[in-house]
Amino acid sequence: MRNKSRKIYSMLFLLLFLWGVLWEAESVYAANWGSVELTAEEAVLMDADTGAVLFEKNAEEKGYPASITKVLTALVVLEHTSPDEQVSFSHDAVYNVDRGSSNAQIEAGDVLTVNDCLHALLLKSANEAANALAEHVAGSREAFAEMMNEKAKELGCTGSHFQNPSGLFSEEQYTTAKDMGLIAIAAFHNEEFMKIEKDLRYTLSGLQRLPEGNILYMEHKMMLPESRFYDSRVVAGKTGYTRDSGNTLLTLAKEGDRRLVTVVLKDKSPYHYSDTSAMLNLGFQETEKQSLEDAEGFLEKIRAELVEKGTLTEETKLHFSSKVMLTLPKGETQEGISYLLLEEEAEKKEISAAEAKASDSGMPDAKDSALPHIVFLLDGRKVGEANLYREQNIRVMLSEASPKTKAAFFAVTISGFTIMIAIAVFLFGGGALYGAKNFADERKRRKKWKDRRKKRLEEMKISEEEFRILLEKRKKEKKN
Template sequence: MKEKKGKSRGRIFLLLSFCFFILFHSVVAMAASWPTADLTAESAIVVDAETGAVLYEKNGDVREYPASITKVMTALVVLEHASLEDKVTFSHDAVYNVDRGSSNAQIEEGDVLTVNDCLHALLLKSANEAANALAEHVAGSREAFAEMMNEKAKELGCTGTHFQNPSGLQDENHYTTARDMALIGMAAFQNKAFLEIEKNLSHTLGNLKRLPEGNTIYMEHKMMLSNTKFYDKRVVAGKTGYTQIAGNTLISLAEDQGRKVVTVVLKDKNPSHYTDTKALLDLAFSETENQTLGEHPGALEALRKELVSAGKITEENKIHFLDTVKISLPKGASQDGLQYVFTDIEGDVPASALGKVQILLDGKVVGSGYIGKDQNIQVILNNKETKKKVAVAAVTVSGFTILAGFGFFLFGGGALYGAKNLHDERKRKKKWKERRKKNLEELQISEEEFKILVEKRKSEKKKK
């Protein structure tokens, strides 16, 4: 009888264990899947501003009309080519070459304002005459300024965008995509002057012909206004847009607990452009997270072999990321299965960079980082105890090993990788200790000799 009860309990235990196993793996699988959203907008996207990862998109590459969110690009170009204290004189064409009834700040022909005033009118009030006047001030004409906008768009990596004017007024040759506008929003997030202007929810334009006492303009993005039902404290900047053909458009820059994202909705309805944006922010901040890229020797080795085959490095070279790399993943997702794709780079990049590596999960880019190769250094050591030279003992030490060791002496190892918490930091510190110890043992170099190598390498660089 006891045996039967024991067997019965054993079966129940196995059954419960199996159920728990299935439930656990189902939860993990759910946590690792990319989140989705039910939106009204015809096109939408939310992008992590640090990693560049697309956290969710809906028709992200479909061309749509941007309407007045165009003015974010207008502001970026102006901030690159003009001083905030420059004086802008409003021409007849700047004031009157706009659609009847379109957004304006009551600025008249002949009024003179600073670039700073004009940018506030542009971004807070969406004043079309301010867009025209700024374009004329910077480039001489709206047409020439639009070319500058297109050049900037190309520089930022936009592939489905063409600007025809600085205001966003309807034109069949004036279009963009949600993905491209997110790239523009990421650039705006990095522009301190842009963010400073957007912080001001109101601004007074003085000495206007129509309003000599001044005209106070107010922010129109309702998610930034605490007295509206759409207020969201996470939104730190953004721009509204609307035309009958474009529908409601909205770009928003948001931050929560140090993490920054950009949302874009195109061809939306009112007030869905606000509720859709909130849904995208909730998705980004609640259902995804940024992780520090862990060590994946197998994937990195596969990439190294590709670079050897392509003639980028020699067989002796190892490769490493130049800095700590952050990636964006569904909350709780594992980094297993990450893939590395190498791309050549040009322009303003670290001098020691071989190229840029895109990090993918299931074919989706989740982050990127610059990669470099370890340089070989030939060192001849002298035996100080016997005062005899060691027989041309050429010891090969990788530059990265030296940098890592030097960094360890300075920072205790963990700071090199910027682990996201103390537990990870201690684990990485321990790994670095073990790896450094192993490397030194293989090279038959003592700790003291290693320090000498570091100092010698530094002095050689100074002489060069």
């Protein structure tokens, strides 16, 4: 009897133990995100199309960017210049650099185009080009640094501060791997930047030091077919190094319809390349893009939340501005997807709308554009993002519009009715006789044109059908 009781208690204990293990496993269940071992102290892997963070290592720790800073410099320059603008190199731009640092043999007094300077900046990492571009755009390096910080903030960077356009070491010039990832994504979406990066070599002409020209070569070895680090997926990037920052590397890669970016900080050579390759393999091989499955369900939840907050009215319909894509581990379900409303993004839109609005423009209030940015999460990790727009009926639009907008609307409406009445009178009154006369004249013109064409074909001794075949043939030849 005792043995039987012991067996029962043992079975119960075992069942309770198994139940506890299963319950704990379920409660701590997480998506199967892959991982890699890196030499770099800080690193990030991100999807350039969804904004998803696929891997990170101390990605929000402070680090020094070195010359990958020049990617942000290029973005600011591209935003405020045209490629053919002339850039004059001052003595300060050429000589206010660290001794022995990267340069393109440009001398004070040289004049190059913005396009020349950007090639020197991104291929050769020329510090004098960074300085000259900064002076050309903002008047001074200090003023340009302010523009860099504004741009970084606009891109969502929260842990960075830039003090110079070249990346030369300064305690006040710092960033994070994640911030540089956001800058890299912006570069990937900039056509002019990508166009420059396609040139693996470029010749600077008209230099005082090298009248025959200076040939610049891409320094990112993963882009060079002859290098042992070559990776056909890598389409753009920037190297960096100072004694204090170590090796830094920013890389943009494409495979099929997917675009990924990687950043490593505080790395060692040549491991900055192998670390980058390992992250790209992880991203391309172990993750995939999926479209958001329950888009309507999420929209309804978001709409209800915004209605409760007073951002939307009950009548307002809400839509995602485009198809929402997520980046997840391969084969992962979307069961655990959640979302965040980023109100700060809405406030930025509201301020921008308010600043852009003229006092007498009669446009709707700025709050019309103040919809939050949506970030989708899995296990607390960003896997996608989306913007919203509202679809309003006329009654809601008028209730939120300014008095001038309402007056304009009614004026247009009244004018519209007036025009419709005038058209009706024209068509069904005396205008009908005028229209009938024009119709008869048009028939005469067409008959005359057909007779003339028939006569011309007879002179050419070809039939109507042969003429049509000839026309089709000529159209095809023009297209080709």
